[in-house]
Amino acid sequence: MEAARLDQSDTATAYAASAHEPPPAVSIPDAVRRCRWIAVDLNADGFGLFFISPSADRARLVPCFDSNYPHVAPATKLLSGHGGDELSRLARASTAPCWWSSNDTCRSAAAFGALNWGARISMPMPQGAGIAFPVYADRSQCGLMAFFGAEIALPQQQLAEIHARCFAVFSAVARMRAEDSGRLPSISKRELECLKLTANGLTSGEIASRLNLSVHTANQYLTNTTQKLNAVNRMHAVAKGLRLGLIE
Amino acid sequence: MTSLATEQTISETPFARSGTHGELTAFLMETTDRVGADTYMLVALLHDQERTDARIIASNWIYDAIQLAGHQLIANLAQSPFAAEPGGRPRAVITASAPALPGVSGEDARLLNVLGHSEIFALKLNVGRQRMFLLFSAEAVGRIDLAALLQAQFECCYGLSRMPDMLGAAAAQDPLSDRERECLFWVSEGKTTDEVAVILGVSSNTINSYITQAIRKLSASNRAMAVATAIRSGII
Numbered sequence: 036m037e038a039a040r041l042d043q044s045d046t047a048t049a050y051a052a053s054a055h056e057p058p059p060a061v062s063i064p065d066a067v068r069r070c071r072w073i074a075v076d077l078n079a080d081g082f083g084l085f086f087i088s089p090s091a092d093r094a095r096l097v098p099c100f101d102s103n104y105p106h107v108a109p110a111t112k113l114l115s116g117h118g119g120d121e122l123s124r125l126a127r128a129s130t131a132p133c134w135w136s137s138n139d140t141c142r143s144a145a146a147f148g149a150l151n152w153g154a155r156i157s158m159p160m161p162q163g164a165g166i167a168f169p170v171y172a173d174r175s176q177c178g179l180m181a182f183f184g185a186e187i188a189l190p191q192q193q194l195a196e197i198h199a200r201c202f203a204v205f206s207a208v209a210r211m212r213a214e215d216s217g218r219l220p221s222i223s224k225r226e227l228e229c230l231k232l233t234a235n236g237l238t239s240g241e242i243a244s245r246l247n248l249s250v251h252t253a254n255q256y257l258t259n260t261t262q263k264l265n266a267v268n269r270m271h272a273v274a275k276g277l278r279l280g281l282i283e
Numbered sequence: 284m285t286s287l288a289t290e291q292t293i294s295e296t297p298f299a300r301s302g303t304h305g306e307l308t309a310f311l312m313e314t315t316d317r318v319g320a321d322t323y324m325l326v327a328l329l330h331d332q333e334r335t336d337a338r339i340i341a342s343n344w345i346y347d348a349i350q351l352a353g354h355q356l357i358a359n360l361a362q363s364p365f366a367a368e369p370g371g372r373p374r375a376v377i378t379a380s381a382p383a384l385p386g387v388s389g390e391d392a393r394l395l396n397v398l399g400h401s402e403i404f405a406l407k408l409n410v411g412r413q414r415m416f417l418l419f420s421a422e423a424v425g426r427i428d429l430a431a432l433l434q435a436q437f438e439c440c441y442g443l444s445r446m447p448d449m450l451g452a453a454a455a456q457d458p459l460s461d462r463e464r465e466c467l468f469w470v471s472e473g474k475t476t477d478e479v480a481v482i483l484g485v486s487s488n489t490i491n492s493y494i495t496q497a498i499r500k501l502s503a504s505n506r507a508m509a510v511a512t513a514i515r516s517g518i519i
Contacts, residue, residue: 203370
């Protein structure tokens with residue numbers, strides 16, 4: 036009977052009541068549709084999905100799509116400008132949702148204020164109300180899913196479920212992006228092995244002796260990988276390999 | 284709005300006296316109780332040259348259990364395919380049935396079982412951009428509430444985000460100054476020392492010294508390893 040608990044369907048039933056877990060979104064329009072469902076459940080007027088740039092100098096919200104898809108909503112323009120600075124800084128450091136409201140008496144402000152885990156931030160746009168959920172995907176990708184409107188309803192017990200759905204959409208979108216930008220040429224097992232060892236701090240000489248290759252061959256593998264990844268040098272190749280998930 | 288949800292509980296417990304780590308302990312104990320588990324363990328994974336090691340941030344496992352299981356086994360449990368992303372579906376590791384998991388042998392499973400970890404759940408946490416892992420285990424199979432687990436996974440993400448100083452790992456993971464981080468970021472984009480010097484408007488010698496500092500602080504042996512370490516821990 037213990038083995039029975041290993042059966043995934045058992046877990047699935049236990050979770051069905053608390054979390055939707057449909058198959059991941061397969062296209063951007065599909066992901067937009069899923070965001071619309073979340074917005075409907077929250078009673079939000081609009082939404083926007085952003086990536087947070089990995090740039091070290093200034094964190095910035097990079098729009099992915101919003102409720103006006105395939106066009107761009109005005110709220111998205113405000114957040115991708117300086118309005119989103121505080122949001123992007125917060126999302127890199129904290130997973131807790133952030134909210135704002137220009138009117139303390141609206142329904143949204145009451146719902147957000149009652150949450151155990153919400154953090155109120157200064158207005159990222161001239162007026163209105165909204166809530167933003169930090170989201171993360173593999174390879175330290177970071178993003179933000181924002182919902183706008185004065186009539187948002189979000190009871191505490193639904194917070195985790197809504198946030199879970201935001202995570203699911205973001206990881207699907209992040210995967211699509213990687214596949215799009217990737218179109219990776221096939222990199223051989225040996226080449227990946229050399230790249231991984233380089234990331235672990237080994238020199239060509241050390242890699243060669245570890246893998247029983249000549250130094251020349253190890254270097255050749257690394258040059259091939261660098262070219263295939265469209266990188267300019269080894270550091271760049273290691274960074275790209277890690278960010279694309281080719282190596283851990 | 285910055286108060287913890289558990290503030291009430293914490294101020295009433297003796298942990299409040301032991302300072303910040305006590306707050307973390309109280310938070311995790313309360314969460315463990317809520318999901319129906321007996322023990323918790325919060326870990327961060329460190330990648331070094333050869334393997335992945337677990338750095339235990341907080342735990343109420345008995346000392347001997349940690350010694351006997353070893354950090355390697357704990358790391359393997361944390362990153363097992365049964366572990367769930369936030370919002371995903373975790374699967375229980377039932378130690379009595381010796382599941383086939385990478386890095387967890389039948390003998391390991393029996394040991395955990397004898398030590399009172401009949402059922403173990405591994406949850407992946409996102410604490411801001413930091414990745415952490417939380418293990419919950421129970422002495423009896425079926426005692427942990429799966430719906431409460433989903434809720435707890437997010438609450439831990441939120442709660443730990445508010446305790447950056449208590450995690451220790453946070454400080455250890457990003458020891459770099461803004462300038463050093465900036466330089467390393469440009470190196471990861473394939474820029475040479477001279478190019479970074481032009482981008483940041485300082486001399487090449489200055490850039491080299493920033494990068495050398497970054498390599499030293501990350502305990503890396505060269506630039507490529509420093510870039511890899513920084514990306515893995517979400518610094519750049």
